[in-house]
């Protein structure tokens with residue numbers, strides 16, 4: 001993506017690289033230092049570093065309406 005964008009839980013994105021299952025659409029499930037994503041094709045969950053995530057996003061498909069969710073201020077380590 002050429003410009004910075006807001007990463008929000010529940011937003012849907014298309015990534016440049018396809019998942020091994022063939023899907024390229026993902027839903028963000030968690031934000032923080034790492035971004036949690038759910039593959040909308042096979043349902044697998046993966047984590048990407050924020051920087052890596054931003055590099056891989058090709059298109060934002062859907063952004064949830066501005067709403068405050070606990071996920072948006074997630075601070076717990078992902079252990």
Ligand SMILES: [Zn+2]
Pocket residue numbers: 019020021022023039040041042043044
């Ligand atoms: Zn998949």
